[in-house]
Amino acid sequence: MRGMVEINPVLVEVERSGFVESRxxxxxxxxxxxGALAVRLGAPDEPIFPRSANKPMQAVAMLRSGLELDGQELALAAGSHSGEDFHVEGAEKILAGAGLSAEALRCPEAWPLDRSVAIDAARGGGGRSRLRMNCSGKHAAMLATCVAAGWPTEGYLDAAHPLQAAVRAAVEDLTGERPAATGVDGCGAPLFAVSVTGVARAFRALVLAAPGTAERRVADAMRAHPHWTSGTGREERRLMDAVPGLLVKCGAEGVDAFALADGRAGAVKIDDGAMRARTPVTVALLRALGGHTGGGTDAAVLDELATVPVHGGDRQVGAIRPAPGVFAVSPPAGA
Structure with a gap:
């Protein structure tokens, strides 16, 4: 892991009333x-847990193992949904197609990620549920994969289960790395530590794969149905709508990964896990790679997502934004 003497640079500043109060x-x-490294900030070769940025790779492993999903349901299987009604119905549809019910899910009960959906659920007498949990689409697809492959559904989250062995193999294949560590994600599934660069490499492999392959099917489903991979009002959905051909997936603890249709790709890890810093860095990295210049790009959406407003009372008094000059970088030597 990273030594005490090696400190990553400040990527984001939180400015309030002209004063930088956090970094x-x-x-x-x-x-x-x-595929050459064009932007390198900090130590992107150090291992991290990509968290839910792993999900497209997990979905590739499931398709390779015999899962038959496409379109909205495949996007849901590769996503971290907001718990909206159509997400719940999609997870139920995946389960029903495998002859299963929500009782088979082993993701934890949770409130919907979308605050307004959670409030509506509470007002309606509802509470936390496995289906509303943001990973229920992935877990439903994992169970359906087990049925398709003839594997037991019991213990499908165990690291030694054939499903998770297939996931590890896909992660190694797509990132080009052997995981430095194995952990347990928030949803209970095994989680493999790879580098930030490896995550970018994996997303590049997804968009450049031949049509009809497992990799390309995942990328195409996510790009065609971004509201199924995230939610109606989520930043990832807005980014994919704003930039034609863009694939984006976030992960907890300040992780983001993306790829453009021509193979330009990037990944970000915020050291302290602050999710508020994630999207401004992603937009800055996307722009550093020239991803904002393509035809059909909605520059206004990128401008809006490049900063997060800081409020004082009922007015904006500052912003969360990329640190000045940090993305004005030259390609690494030999790139």
Whole structure:
């Protein structure tokens, strides 16, 4: 792991009334269309837990193992949904197709990620549930994969289960790395530590794969149905709508990963796990790679997502934004 003497740079500043009151350090890697490292900030070769940025890789493993999903349901299987009604119905549909019910899910009960959906659920007498948990689509697909492959559904989250062995193999294949550590994600599934650069490499592999392959099917489903991978009002959905051909997936603890259709790709890890810092860095990295210049791009949406407002009372008095000059970088030597 990273030594005490190696400190990642400040990527994001929180400015209030002209005064910088907080800073977020992190690492980032950006690959050009050839796959060469074009942007390197901090130590992107150090292992991290990508958290839910792993989900597209997990979905690839499931398709390779015999899962038959496409379209909205495949996007849901690769996503971290907001717990909206259509997300719940999609997870139920995946389970029903495998002859299963929500009782088979082993993700924890949770409130919907979307605050307004959670409030509506509470007002309606509802509470936490496994189906509303943001990973229920992935867990439903994992169970359906077990049925398709003839594997037991019991213990499907155990690291030694054939499903999780297939996931590990897919992660190694797509990132080009052997995981440095194995942990347990918030949803209970095994989690593999790889580098920020490896995550960017994996997303590049998804968009460049041949049509009809497991990798490309995942990328195409997510890009065609971004509200199924996140939610109606989520930042990832807005980014994919704003930039044609863009694939984006976030992860907890300040992780983001993306790829453009031509193979330019990037990944970000915020050291302190602050999710508020994630999207401004992602937009800055996307722009550093030239991903904002394509036809059909909605520049106004990128401008809006490039900063997060800081309020004092009922007015904006500052912003959370990339640190000045940090993304004005030259390609690494030899890139």
């Amino acid at each position: 977020h350090r992190g690492s980032a890697a950006g690959l050009d269309a050839s």
